[in-house]
Every structure is written in structure tokens, then in C-alpha cells.
Amino acid sequence: xxxxxxxxxxxxxxxxxxxxxxxxxxxxxxxxxxxxxxxxxxxxxxxxxxxxxxxxxxxxxxxxxxxxxxxxxxxxxxxxxxxxxxxxxxxxxxxxxxxxxxxxxxxxxxxxxxxxxxxxxxxxxxxxxxxxxxxxxxxxxxxxxxxxxxxxxxxxxxxxxxxxxxxxxxxxxxxxxxxxxxxxxxxxxxxxxxxx
Numbered sequence: 001x002x003x004x005x006x007x008x009x010x011x012x013x014x015x016x017x018x019x020x021x022x023x024x025x026x027x028x029x030x031x032x033x034x035x036x037x038x039x040x041x042x043x044x045x046x047x048x049x050x051x052x053x054x055x056x057x058x059x060x061x062x063x064x065x066x067x068x069x070x071x072x073x074x075x076x077x078x079x080x081x082x083x084x085x086x087x088x089x090x091x092x093x094x095x096x097x098x099x100x101x102x103x104x105x106x107x108x109x110x111x112x113x114x115x116x117x118x119x120x121x122x123x124x125x126x127x128x129x130x131x132x133x134x135x136x137x138x139x140x141x142x143x144x145x146x147x148x149x150x151x152x153x154x155x156x157x158x159x160x161x162x163x164x165x166x167x168x169x170x171x172x173x174x175x176x177x178x179x180x181x182x183x184x185x186x187x188x189x190x191x192x193x194x195x196x
Contacts, residue, residue, distance in 0.1 A: 002027035005045070007037070011107060012064035012157030013052040014193045019068055021154050022189045023075055034077040065095040068152040073166060076119075080152060081167070090146045094153035100161075101131040107160040109167030128167070132174050139176035148185070158184050162196045 003019065006013045006029045015031045018028050036042060045064040046053050053068070054061045061067050072080035082088060105127035108156045112124070135157070139147065145153040162181055164171045171177060184190065 003055040005042075005051055005055070007051045009194060010051055011110075011163055011193075012050075013157050014159045014191075015064050016052045016054065016067050016071075016157060017069055017193075018158070019152065019190055021191045022155070022187060023071060023080075024189065025071070025075060034093050052144045057158050065099055065156055068095070068156055072152045079149075082147075082151075087147050089152075091151050091153045095156050097131065098156040098184040101127055102157060102160050104168055105131050105166045106169055109169060110160065110163050110195075111167075113168050114166045128164075128169055132161075132164075132169070132171075132177065136176045139180050144178070150184075154180075154184060159193075160196075166195045 002020070002025060003026050004013070004016060006017065008031055017029075032042070032051055037046075037051055045055075045060055048062065050062065052067060055065045056070075056074075061070050073174055105124055108119050108124040109121075109128055111118045112121065127128075135145075139179055142148070144150050145157060158181070161171065161177060162184075171181075185192075
């Protein structure tokens with residue numbers, strides 16, 4: 001049985017919930033109370049004190065990007081885990097973008113404006129403008145981030161772009177991103193979260 005340790009307002013947790021739903025995998029969800037990720041019991045599962053964690057019959061996987069890779073490889077089949085080294089490299093690059101530029105740009109702005117955390121506001125705004133411009137240009141003549149089909153690259157990047165308005169980002173000025181967001185929302189099995 002798959003168990004997801006979840007925080008309902010986390011974009012990183014949302015990407016895992018979305019992928020589990022797209023894969024039609026049954027799972028149980030444990031919603032963490034405020035601060036519970038810093039408890040002794042939780043830190044034994046993930047010493048970084050972060051959510052999500054996926055427990056697949058005792059196999060513990062931390063980090064949303066790592067969980068997406070595991071689910072795609074273990075449960076997704078060739079539709080989600082290709083034999084093509086070039087495409088896997090491109091997917092990995094987008095997973096890194098999600099964990100770096102998007103996490104430090106749009107996700108940080110959301111943390112600041114929605115939750116009141118102090119950040120380097122100018123840096124986060126500059127990084128957001130840069131990464132959103134790159135993604136918008138990348139999507140100009142394509143439906144998905146890698147190749148001609150949906151991949152975990154799209155799942156990894158999606159939440160914090162969909163939540164960008166909570167970070168006071170005017171996503172409407174990026175028309176290719178807007179169309180891509182709509183394309184993801186139209187997928188069978190799509191699940192949303194507050195703020196989207």
C-alpha cells in the first residue's frame with residue numbers, strides 16, 4: 001500500500017498527488033499537522049523535515065522530484081519512463097529547474113506573499129521573470145516540456161506555475177504557459193488544490 005505524507009498547501013506535495021491520480025494508483029494520505037514534519041518520528045523518515053514522503057510498502061522516498069522518478073519508473077511504464085537517454089536527460093533538466101529556479105523564484109514569492117516569510121524579494125522577482133520567460137519561449141511551438149507527450153517534467157513544473165498568482169505573479173503575460181496550464185487541467189485524472 002502506498003502512503004503519502006502530505007501538506008495540503010504544498011505545491012511539492014500537489015505534484016505527487018497529481019501524478020498518483022494520473023497513474024490511477026490507490027494510496028492513503030496522511031496530512032501533517034503544522035510543524036509535525038519536525039517531530040522526532042517524522043525526522044526518522046526524512047531527516048530534512050520536509051514533505052512529501054512516499055512510503056511504498058516500507059520503501060521510504062523523500063523529495064517530490066525523486067518520488068516522481070520512482071513512480072514513473074516503477075509504475076508508469078514506457079509512457080512515463082522512456083528508454084530514450086536524450087529525453088530522460090531533458091526530463092531530468094526540468095526536474096532540476098523545478099527544484100532550483102522555480103523553487104527560488106515563483107515558489108519563494110508565493111511563500112512570501114501567502115505565508116509572510118521574509119525572502120530576498122528582488123532576487124525572487126528577477127529569477128521568476130527569467131524562468132517564466134524561458135519556459136514561455138520553450139512552449140511556443142510545443143504542447144509539453146519534453147518531446148511530444150506529457151512527462152514528469154510537466155508534472156514537476158506545473159504546481160508552482162499554477163500557484164504563481166498567489167506570489168503576485170501575473171501569469172497572463174505568458175500566453176504559452178497559460179495554454180500549457182489549461183492543457184494540464186484538462187487531463188483525465190487531474191486534481192487541483194487551493195490557490196489553483
